Amino acid sequence: MQEIALLSFGVVVAVGTSGAQPTSWTVLNRCDIVCPGDKPSYLSYAIEDLRGYVGELTGEEVHLAARLDTGTRTAVLIGPEAAHLVDAEPPSVEALGEEGYVLKSGSRDGRAYVLATGATPKGTMYALAALMKAIRTDGGTAYVPGPLDLMSKPSFAVRGMHLNGWPIRRPYGFRAWTEDDWHRYIDVLYYQGVNLLYIWPFMEIIPLPLTAEDEAYLREFRRVVDYAQTRRGMEVWMMQSPNRVARDDCGVADPRLRPYWRASQVDMDPSDPAQFAAIMDSREALYRIVDNVDGVCVIDSDPGGWIGSPLSEHLKILNGCRELLDRRNIHRREAKLINWLWQGWGRRVGGPPSLQLIGETIRAMKADLPDPWLLIAGTPIYLPVCQAEGVLDRTVYLPYGTIEGEPSYPSTNIGFESIASLLGDTASYPGLLGVMGNTMCPLLQFPRVYDYLATAWDLEYLNRPEHEVLLDTSRALYPDHARLIAECFASLAEQDVARIDSLIGRLDPLMQEGRLGRPGVLGRRPFPDSAFVAYALLLQMRLGAATEHLYQGARAGADQATCARLVEELLDAYLTWDAEHGWHVLWGSGPWQLGNLSGDSHFVAAVGDLRRLLGDDASVNAFFDDIGAKLAARHDPASVAADGVEPMRQRVLTAVPLTPNPARDAAVSASVVPDEVRYPPRNAVDGDISTLYWPGALVTDNEEWLELAWPRPQTFRRVDAYFLRHDSMWKRTVHLQRQTAAGAWEDIATSVPVDSGAYAVARFELSTEVSADRIRLVNLLDLFEVEVH
Secondary structure, three states: EEEEEEOOOEEEEEEOOOOOOOOOOOOOEEEEEOOOOOOOOOHHHHHHHHHHHHHHHOOOOOOOOOOOOOOOEEEEEHHHHHHHEEEEEOOOOHHHOOOEEEEEEEEEOOOOEEHHHHHHHHHHHHHHHHHHOEEEEEEEEEEEOOOEEEEEEEOOOOOEEEEEEOOOOOOOHHHHHHHHHHHHHHHHHHOOOOOOOEEOOOOOOOOOOHHHHHHHHHHHHHHHHHHHHHHHOOEEEEOOOOOEEEOOOOOOOOOOOOOOOOOEEOOOOOHHHHHHHHHHHHHHHHHOOOOOOOEEEEEEOOOOOOOOOOOOHHHHHHHHHHHHHHHHHOOOOEEEEEEOOOOOOOOOOOOOOOOHHHHHHHHHHHHHHOOOEEEEEEHHHHHHHHHHHHHHHHEEEOOOOOOOOOOOOOOOOOOOOOEEEEHHHHHHHOOEEEEEEOOOOOOOOOOHHHHHHHHOOOHHHHHOOOHHHHHHHHEEEEEEEHHHHHHHHHHOOOHHHHHHHHHHHHHHHHHHHOOOOOOOOOOOOOOOOOHHHHHHHHHHHHHHHHHHHHHHHHHHOOHHHHHHHHHHHHHHHHHHHHHHHOHHHHHHHOOOOOOOOOOOOHHHHHHHHHHHHHHHHHHHHHHHHHHHHHHOOOOHHHHHHHHHHHHHHHHHHHHOOOOOOOOOOOOOEOOOOOOOOOHHHHHHHHOOOOOOOOOOOOOOOOEEEEEEEEEEEEEEEEEEEEEOOOHHOOOOOOOEEEEOOOOOEEEEEOOOEEEOOOOEEEEEEEHHHEOOOOOOOOEEEEEEEEEEE
């Protein structure tokens, strides 16, 4: 008995089959595509795409006709007019909306057929995308499992994807994509039901007058917009900052490679007539060339903004953009102007959001901005404000960073709880226009993007178990090995190293021998070739396996020779992955040292174990010198040192090999607890120096305290407190106190923290032993660990 999941964006129909060729299959070998009537360009392209895909799977020519002839070939009937050919009732807009569709299989006069139709051409186009996802293969047979009788329509009118990130290597970072790459990823989004593409030409790094390279780049951008509109029926929005303008090209002719954000890319004061004119001149140059977008979205800050500027200046910019669109955009007054509610105009980036300002912004737009205008709500806390202002029908919800943080070290994210939570909350906001996701490394994020977009089409998909989401994704990528690929994706979040090794042993030969099989509907579009997703997955699995081998070996007390081999294998896998996407080529060796490893509590424990094993600094240095020499034979020596060996050497040299101490037995409380879930006070005594208690953004002297209490007095002579390494700590006096009476405390000692290289350490060395049943640390910042000795 074989179970086949038939997917329609977010709708799943399970069909049981048995035998070599169940009668419920609709076989697509030797088939005709029949589509009577006139067709818009995007539907014609979707038909040709389906025709090409079936031809790839079967190796046979697929005939295209405007009417149904007699014969025995399977008929794929497309559009409402085709429904009449099998006496089916054409669907209505009332039942399906503009983009819903019907998929139905059957037979007539001994001839098998599949009907794929919407009530409109857009609906029919999405019917074809769903049909392509439904097709399965068995040997040389392509078929649609059935009997098929599916009606589906989207939960949201707008379902978008925003690409925002940094110029790392192709194909990881979209800034380096070719025009054909863009076409292929737009196809990937179409197959998943996307109808809004939100992209950013980065006019903020392009100075005036335009160079030939810059103008050619913008014209290419225009062609990408045209492809999404005419070939995939999408609406396209273009992003811009409100007031950032480039003064020069930073010495880099190709805007795809140009750095940002640099001193020569400056925010202009819109209250100054000359600076406001510079903003408008820059935007007019953009709108003159990229004149075909359906909308322009202005983020309120980050990038851009002007601290202390009144809201009227933001409206001045928006109205200036409106006037330019009316003159330059081919859609004229129909072109939309969108305001991305992010930090709020006039506020400092990173500060607490002001819901009052967001409400004032919406009211100002109602009063002073002509239609058509829309909103992007960049955080869930803005949705109640949009609801209260009665603009949910103008609002697209973009919970930024849900799929992938930006910036963040490149890796494939597994885990869908945040997607279910954030999109599930939209049920509280009936009438919301749409939802949008964002991604920085699109070709790494297939699992979360798949889940996000399937849920955007049908909110019921958020109830789909994680392993089934991974299987759905993998079927669309590599159907011949879907279960293996799904297990490999899941292994990225697992610690069972034997299982990871086993999966690598199964996937690696498929890659080496070119036996991934025919790519699925999504798998045929990645670049530079269809194997890329599996290739990137394998590299990450090798890094994960090497990491877990080191963790387990260090935890088990492996000897120095074994640990040397394990560290070498870990850094080898890490440097291979790092060189592949080029993150440190962009950022240098400062940020994200060792990628995501540094934030892993198991990594922190492992380097502590290595420190105990190796002993003094000389032994640590000799250990890493030897590893570095071996790695330099396989990788760029400069990268080996800067991105691998030296960061790990320093982590081991500055490691704190925590030992059991009375602090771990204490009851812990604090004067402030801003985030009990993620950063509770207990983290400061849990024996894991990678976890922290966060008392808030206390970057100046304060009276906040952390208290440790025991059932009976403890005797100690030293207390060490490991704080965040922050500039505010080096002149700060931290107090160690004991209770003298109810509500009364006195200093036992004070300490000005010292820089350990990894932490700001407040050390309290007492001249004599002290006994107390409760102590406090006063004058806090982020606190990683407290030890009492």
